[in-house]
Amino acid sequence: MTAVAATPRKTVTLHRLREMHAQGEKITMLTAYDATFARVVDEAGVDCILVGDSLGMIVQGQSSTVPVTLDEMVYHTRCVARGNRSAWVVGDLPFGSYQENREQALRSSVALMQAGAHMVKLEGGGWTADTVHFLTERGIPVCAHLGLTPQSVHALGGYRIQGRDEAGVATMRKHATELAQAGAAMMVLELMPSSVAALVQADNPGLMTIGIGAGKATAGQVLVLHDMLHITRGKLPRFVRNFAAEGGTVDEAIARYVAAVKDGSFPDEALHAY
Ligand code: KIV
Numbered sequence: 001m002t003a004v005a006a007t008p009r010k011t012v013t014l015h016r017l018r019e020m021h022a023q024g025e026k027i028t029m030l031t032a033y034d035a036t037f038a039r040v041v042d043e044a045g046v047d048c049i050l051v052g053d054s055l056g057m058i059v060q061g062q063s064s065t066v067p068v069t070l071d072e073m074v075y076h077t078r079c080v081a082r083g084n085r086s087a088w089v090v091g092d093l094p095f096g097s098y099q100e101n102r103e104q105a106l107r108s109s110v111a112l113m114q115a116g117a118h119m120v121k122l123e124g125g126g127w128t129a130d131t132v133h134f135l136t137e138r139g140i141p142v143c144a145h146l147g148l149t150p151q152s153v154h155a156l157g158g159y160r161i162q163g164r165d166e167a168g169v170a171t172m173r174k175h176a177t178e179l180a181q182a183g184a185a186m187m188v189l190e191l192m193p194s195s196v197a198a199l200v201q202a203d204n205p206g207l208m209t210i211g212i213g214a215g216k217a218t219a220g221q222v223l224v225l226h227d228m229l230h231i232t233r234g235k236l237p238r239f240v241r242n243f244a245a246e247g248g249t250v251d252e253a254i255a256r257y258v259a260a261v262k263d264g265s266f267p268d269e270a271l272h273a274y
Helices: 014-022 035-043 070-083 102-115 126-137 150-156 166-182 194-203 250-262
Strands: 027-031 048-051 088-092 119-121 142-147 186-190 208-212 220-223
Touching: 014 027, 014 208, 027 208, 027 250, 035 048, 035 070, 035 250, 048 070, 048 220, 070 088, 070 102, 088 102, 102 119, 102 126, 119 186, 126 142, 126 166, 142 166, 142 194, 166 186, 166 194, 186 194, 194 208, 220 250
Parallel strands: 027 048, 027 220, 048 088, 088 119, 119 142, 142 186, 186 208, 208 220
Antiparallel strands: none
């Protein structure tokens, strides 16, 4: 028997995401690195798929995201784009593909966009503002990434909570505002006290902040798919909830994640935040 494909939902656009944010509807994001999971995540109703360079650990078995190359990101973005039908696709610019100068960042972003990304994500503070401005002026939507920036794990001395002292909070807020003013439409806030993420969001009301270990004040949430399905081995960070714990199918676990983010029950400040 031939399977009948479910009717795809309406395409998620940047305009639609901004509308959701303006209306106070939480934005959902999960990682995917291949066509099959992209299809599953999309059909479960996740708003945004992140082709994250976390694939270095999840797919390649590396110990960090640092070894991931642009060619590898292009390959996985192409795979995801083939499986996805409706979700907004964010492609990670990997380590070394945008740090040199804004022209290098443009070339790398074009490669990801031509592979099927709708937006590129880059890590780092105010030093990336000029690049963010250069890309957005050229029609490339940008997601910034502050807090724990995994590509800088060696400089940061490990996967540590960021923004814990007054100076750290002030720097985070300054950088977030610089990036928002440079044109970043979205910003991942990773591993920081909930109060800090709340300040960044309040400072920049139009910015779509997407938290991971950053509490519930952000405009949306992101998790690594394999972590929230609890198929990643080893100790998982406190901010990960096992959405597969109740059993059922992968599709059901992802649907539970979507529902929990949308109704505000995930993250739970007592369990998943700092
Ligand atoms: O690469 C990735 O999966 C990410 C998320 C952890 C936000 O950047």
